[in-house]
Amino acid sequence: MKRYSIKELEKLSGIKAHTLRIWESRYGIIQPARTTTNIRYYTENDLKKLLCISILNKKGVKISKIVELSEEEFNKEILSLNEISDDIESQMDSLTNAMIEMDEDRFNNIITYYFETLGVKRTILEVIFPFLEKLSLLWLTGSINQLQENFISLLIRQKIIVAIDSLKFTPTRNSKTFFLFLPEGESQELIILLLQFLIKANQHIVYYLGTNVNINDLKECYDKIKPNYILTFISETFVKQPIQKYLDLMAAVFHDCNLLYSGYQVANQEIHLHPNQKVLYSLNDSINFINNEI
Numbered sequence: 001m002k003r004y005s006i007k008e009l010e011k012l013s014g015i016k017a018h019t020l021r022i023w024e025s026r027y028g029i030i031q032p033a034r035t036t037t038n039i040r041y042y043t044e045n046d047l048k049k050l051l052c053i054s055i056l057n058k059k060g061v062k063i064s065k066i067v068e069l070s071e072e073e074f075n076k077e078i079l080s081l082n083e084i085s086d087d088i089e090s091q092m093d094s095l096t097n098a099m100i101e102m103d104e105d106r107f108n109n110i111i112t113y114y115f116e117t118l119g120v121k122r123t124i125l126e127v128i129f130p131f132l133e134k135l136s137l138l139w140l141t142g143s144i145n146q147l148q149e150n151f152i153s154l155l156i157r158q159k160i161i162v163a164i165d166s167l168k169f170t171p172t173r174n175s176k177t178f179f180l181f182l183p184e185g186e187s188q189e190l191i192i193l194l195l196q197f198l199i200k201a202n203q204h205i206v207y208y209l210g211t212n213v214n215i216n217d218l219k220e221c222y223d224k225i226k227p228n229y230i231l232t233f234i235s236e237t238f239v240k241q242p243i244q245k246y247l248d249l250m251a252a253v254f255h256d257c258n259l260l261y262s263g264y265q266v267a268n269q270e271i272h273l274h275p276n277q278k279v280l281y282s283l284n285d286s287i288n289f290i291n292n293e294i
Helices: 006-013 017-027 044-058 071-080 088-101 104-118 120-140 146-166 189-201 215-225 244-253 264-268 283-293
Strands: 177-181 205-208 229-233 258-262 277-279
Touching: 006 017, 006 044, 044 088, 088 104, 088 120, 088 146, 104 120, 104 146, 120 146, 120 189, 120 283, 146 189, 177 189, 177 215, 189 205, 189 229, 189 283, 215 244, 244 258, 244 277, 258 264, 258 283
Parallel strands: 177 205, 177 229, 229 258, 258 277
Antiparallel strands: none
């Protein structure tokens, strides 16, 4: 069974570690176990209980009232959490719970509800996008395992692809052309699909070229289409080596194109950018660029 540190519980639940410690000592909501070397840890059951408590708390139920609930009353309150609400912040916890428990029906019900009430674009921006940011953090910090990440990623992928296909698109004189791709070794496709949706929703032409794309193949496609922008996401590769050589090569090969980069490695390494290169430091940066700067 997966073990969690208090910092991982903080990331997953959104409740500060300091608050969790107070709740532990004052109310005994959850009690950590200890390893043979006396290191504190929490179980998956602790996490599930805490996520439910977090949702109740965000809905206005005071922690002092929650701890007074009998087991039967607490379980009744948990069952009520299956009722989908307009409280998106609480639904982030529900989506996290669905991921941990690998509950496909729960996930689909939440997303379908928001598609119907907010519309596809607002759901992408206000629900799926924040959840992807949380998912990326959880994956990078090892707070979720590979199967949980695969499970929820495939479900989100299906939703985004359907959303892309549903867009009505008519190019205009002001439409720009984008290439999107992931370099060799990268697998964070969800971010690229999200950007594909946003670019197309803004009435621009977008080619998603897939994963494990090398520069030679990219150049061959570039010579045929001549896009205005090339955008990629680099998070997993170049962990043990500088990314600068790759950026230099891209700038040399595509010297007459606007090159956009995002991802953990680009944002956190010390790099020198060429005049035709720009870093989008977060998904918010990417959204703002697509909406306002093109």
